[in-house]
Amino acid sequence: MTRIIEKRLSLHKTLKKQQQNNDTLKFQISQLQALANIGTTTCMIAHEINNLLTPLGNYAELALSNLDDKILVEKALRKTVRNCRQAGKIMDSMLAVANGETEEKMNSKLSVLVDDIFTCLCRDFSKDRITVNIQIPPDLTIWAVPVQIQQVLMNLILNARDAMLPKGGVLTIKAHQTEQTVQIEISDTGCGIPPNDLKNIFEPFFTTKADKKSANETSGCGLGLTFCKKVVDVHNGSIKVESMPGRGTVFQLSIPKFSEEDPA
Numbered sequence: 720m721t722r723i724i725e726k727r728l729s730l731h732k733t734l735k736k737q738q739q740n741n742d743t744l745k746f747q748i749s750q751l752q753a754l755a756n757i758g759t760t761t762c763m764i765a766h767e768i769n770n771l772l773t774p775l776g777n778y779a780e781l782a783l784s785n786l787d788d789k790i791l792v793e794k795a796l797r798k799t800v801r802n803c804r805q806a807g808k809i810m811d812s813m814l815a816v817a818n819g820e821t822e823e824k825m826n827s828k829l830s831v832l833v834d835d836i837f838t839c840l841c842r843d844f845s846k847d848r849i850t851v852n853i854q855i856p857p858d859l860t861i862w863a864v865p866v867q868i869q870q871v872l873m874n875l876i877l878n879a880r881d882a883m884l885p886k887g888g889v890l891t892i893k894a895h896q897t898e899q900t901v902q903i904e905i906s907d908t909g910c911g912i913p914p915n916d917l918k919n920i921f922e923p924f925f926t927t928k929a930d931k932k933s934a935n936e937t938s939g940c941g942l943g944l945t946f947c948k949k950v951v952d953v954h955n956g957s958i959k960v961e962s963m964p965g966r967g968t969v970f971q972l973s974i975p976k977f978s979e980e981d982p983a
């Protein structure tokens with residue numbers, strides 16, 4: 720009898736110790752998750768700022784080697800001011816997302832947001848044999864944090880461009896509204912995505928562009944679509960993709976016109 724009681728006591732002791740270990744591990748995991756979140760957010764901010772700085776740097780270089788061309792130099796300076804402001808907005812906006820703050824959404828004209836993206840990108844798509852076909856009703860508005868939605872669209876546009884290099888092709892941006900949502904479709908006639916990759920493309924750091932070295936190919940870090948998914952989730956929307964290898968890819972965004980928690 721005494722032996723049984725002793726055994727029970729010892730089991731209780733072991734159990735208590737295991738529970739303490741468990742609690743410590745759970746605490747460490749939650750701390751590591753918080754750190755991983757900060758890491759991913761920092762990478763995403765750097766990624767978005769890089770999206771703005773790379774084309775700007777190229778444009779500034781072009782202006783520097785043509786200093787007599789006053790129009791070009793003025794354009795480069797205007798773009799510098801614009802993209803720097805946009806970079807500041809992105810920083811504030813992403814930090815707010817990371818801190819779990821909800822930023823103020825507003826109604827913005829989608830066609831204006833899209834035009835702005837092409838201004839930020841600096842390089843004319845026709846230089847890469849890409850025809851841009853925009854079909855957005857001029858009055859269509861979207862209820863969103865403008866800078867965040869712009870970066871989402873910019874990432875999808877940049878991916879579409881990468882997929883069509885060096886051959887060229889057609890980039891189509893369409894939008895329409897339903898009773899509850901704004902639907903945006905970005906399609907390209909590029910290389911497409913192999914079925915095996917489709918399940919991974921929204922994962923952080925998944926990229927098929929890591930080792931591209933030739934002049935026409937860009938290297939990637941696999942954060943563009945992770946960023947898109949995060950922003951779309953914050954907007955209570957959805958992002959879907961359909962792709963045919965060798966034929967092209969379509970990304971469909973659905974953004975609610977109003978969220979229940981938003982003030983009317």
Ligand SMILES: Nc1ncnc2c1ncn2[C@@H]1O[C@H](COP(=O)(O)OP(=O)(O)OP(=O)(O)O)[C@@H](O)[C@H]1O
Pocket residue numbers: 766874878879882907909910911912916920921925926927928938939940941942943944945968
């Ligand atoms: N329109 C597209 N056509 C073909 N493949 C695409 C397209 N969009 C995304 N992908 C695939 O999904 C992967 C992940 O895209 P994502 O934008 O997250 O990263 P990335 O473009 O590789 O790098 P970056 O961090 O610079 O955006 C790409 O590497 C590519 O393989």
Ligand SMILES: [Mg+2]
Pocket residue numbers: 874877878939942943944
């Ligand atoms: Mg990308």
